[in-house]
Amino acid sequence: MSNSAVLSSSIAKKYWMALTGLFLCLFLVGHLIGNLQLIFKVGEEGRKAFNEYAYFMQTNIFIKIMSYITYISILFHAVDGILLTIQNKKARPINYAYNNQAANTSTPARMMAILGSIILIFIATHMVNFWAKMHFGGLKLHTYELSMEGQMGPQKQQVYHTHTLSAQPIPEVEQIEVKNEIELYVKGSNLKVAETYKDLHSAVIAFFSGNDVHGTTGNKSALLAVILYTVSMLVLGFHLWHGFASAFQSLGINHKRYTPIIQTFGKAFSVLVPFAFAIIPILIYINR
Ligand code: HEM
Numbered sequence: 001m002s003n004s005a006v007l008s009s010s011i012a013k014k015y016w017m018a019l020t021g022l023f024l025c026l027f028l029v030g031h032l033i034g035n036l037q038l039i040f041k042v043g044e045e046g047r048k049a050f051n052e053y054a055y056f057m058q059t060n061i062f063i064k065i066m067s068y069i070t071y072i073s074i075l076f077h078a079v080d081g082i083l084l085t086i087q088n089k090k091a092r093p094i095n096y097a098y099n100n101q102a103a104n105t106s107t108p109a110r111m112m113a114i115l116g117s118i119i120l121i122f123i124a125t126h127m128v129n130f131w132a133k134m135h136f137g138g139l140k141l142h143t144y145e146l147s148m149e150g151q152m153g154p155q156k157q158q159v160y161h162t163h164t165l166s167a168q169p170i171p172e173v174e175q176i177e178v179k180n181e182i183e184l185y186v187k188g189s190n191l192k193v194a195e196t197y198k199d200l201h202s203a204v205i206a207f208f209s210g211n212d213v214h215g216t217t218g219n220k221s222a223l224l225a226v227i228l229y230t231v232s233m234l235v236l237g238f239h240l241w242h243g244f245a246s247a248f249q250s251l252g253i254n255h256k257r258y259t260p261i262i263q264t265f266g267k268a269f270s271v272l273v274p275f276a277f278a279i280i281p282i283l284i285y286i287n288r
Pocket of ligand 1: 031035054057058066067070119123126127130131132134135200204229236277278280281
């Protein structure tokens with residue numbers, strides 16, 4: 001391949017890395033806002049709000065599309081990063097022959113590759129921790145009754161005697177039928193008595209606190225999980241510290257007045273966002 005072809009393909013890769021990287025920054029903000037509910041909304045109300053939110057995130061078509069774009073962006077960003085690192089090494093055959101590591105790729109680029117690989121490992125384990133449970137089972141159900149004062153009369157007693165509304169999976173109850181996945185009705189009627197959600201809230205709290213929560217077994221290695229999440233957020237912070245502003249550079253956005261603002265914003269972003277993520281498992285552990 002000619003030098004200019006190598007250059008242009010590496011510019012294209014940098015362009016896509018920048019686009020996917022900035023999209024992933026947007027994902028981080030959305031994900032953070034959703035997860036902050038774990039510490040700002042407490043008690044049964046907080047559990048209900050988070051489980052309803054998780055259900056919405058899993059079923060809303062717009063969010064589903066955004067999720068697929070997120071998965072593709074993560075893969076694209078990672079594969080492009082690996083290819084760029086390999087390409088950079090090959091583009092410097094003389095340095096490579098001398099095995100001069102420091103000269104093969106620039107220090108920030110090499111650091112970005114290492115930090116990015118750690119983040120990729122974090123995301124993979126993180127998705128096994130929660131996402132896989134949410135999508136492929138392994139979560140208890142959180143069922144709560146709806147307020148039906150004056151609507152149900154004696155039937156209410158009958159229904160609730162046989163169906164204790166708890167975090168247990170719905171028992172086979174003759175009087176109750178499930179509609180639209182989450183709605184429990186008195187069989188043969190349009191009387192909705194309860195709603196039932198996958199209890200992601202208890203799964204997260206049990207994971208980071210180590211306590212058994214509403215029938216979900218506590219994580220025996222909760223402290224280790226909190227430490228690993230915190231260290232991963234530190235790594236994410238360093239990755240963003242360099243990556244945020246450099247994405248704008250790769251997109252060719254270079255402006256006397258706006259570039260310093262972007263750089264300052266990028267640094268604030270790379271400190272505040274990972275910090276706010278890290279504080280979630282830490283507070284869950286401290287308040288256990
Ligand atoms: C430390 C705080 C964090 C907590 C408590 C947390 C919690 C969760 C939970 C509960 C889910 C499952 C949601 C669902 O499938 O509906 C999830 C999914 C996910 N998380 Fe996190 N997360 C944290 C940090 C992060 C970070 C820092 C990243 C990226 C670097 C990340 C990337 C993801 C991804 C890619 C998914 C799948 C999203 C989707 O399916 O749309 N998470 N997280």
